[in-house]
Amino acid sequence: MAEVFVRRLSRWQAEQQREAVADVYVEAYAYRRVPGEELRDRQERDRREFLETFAEDVQRPGFDMVVASGGSKPVAYAYGFALDRGGEWWRALSGEVPWDWDIEELTVSGQVFALAGLMVLPAHRRGGVATRLVEQLLIRTDAALVAARVDPANEAAVGALRSWGWTKLGAVAAPVASSDGGVDAVMDGAASAVPLTAVPVGGSGTVTDIWSRALTS
Secondary structure (H helix, E strand, C coil), X not given: CCCEEEEEECHHHHHHCHHHHHHHHHHHCHHHCCCXXXXXXXXXXXXXXXXHHHHHHCCCCCCEEEEEEECCEXXXXXXXXXXXXXXXXXXXXXXXXXXXXXXXXXXXXXXXXXXXXXXXXXXXXXXXXXHHHXXXXXXXXXXXXXXXXXXXXXXXXXXXXXXXXXXXXXXXXXXXXXXXXXXXXXXXXXXXHCCCCCCCCCCCCCCEEEEEEECCC
16 A cells, blocks of 8 residues: 555645545445445435535635545545534534533634544555544644534444544434435434534434544643
């Protein structure tokens, strides 16, 4: 396996590489594909939906992105942005916040960073690439808290978050599962108040968890 190099992308570079990002996204989450005649339609739909979401995310305040390349080709990406200060995503959370912090105040003051996308090609997993990407992504942020929306049914993803020192912040109630059971589900009720772009990990859980980690003491 070729050595992997991690570097940061500017907003302009991220926009220019959107097609390459979509390629990695589709291949990284091949579990979402279905056999038979629906395969191509599902891939095209997933790609189209990702590109639409990514076009919006890249324009968000505080957007930042890193890429890992093996040789001349990208093998992994991670990106995120600051959560909308006017959002009330914290109201959708159930469960007790594990820190004695005012989540509302942190959001209003622009101190919450969303890990919005993390994708690693299968051939480059279990080699620390995801860990390196997340570390490099967060090293420049001034936020006090990083958060991500994750399907609790994905044990590998939850295990990775725990190993990185993340803690479950709470759960989002009343998700409506998408047709493929992924975490890009449409949310009803209070869940729609959570503006975190899901880290698209696999699983078929019926609840979406919010995981987070303190970035400052």
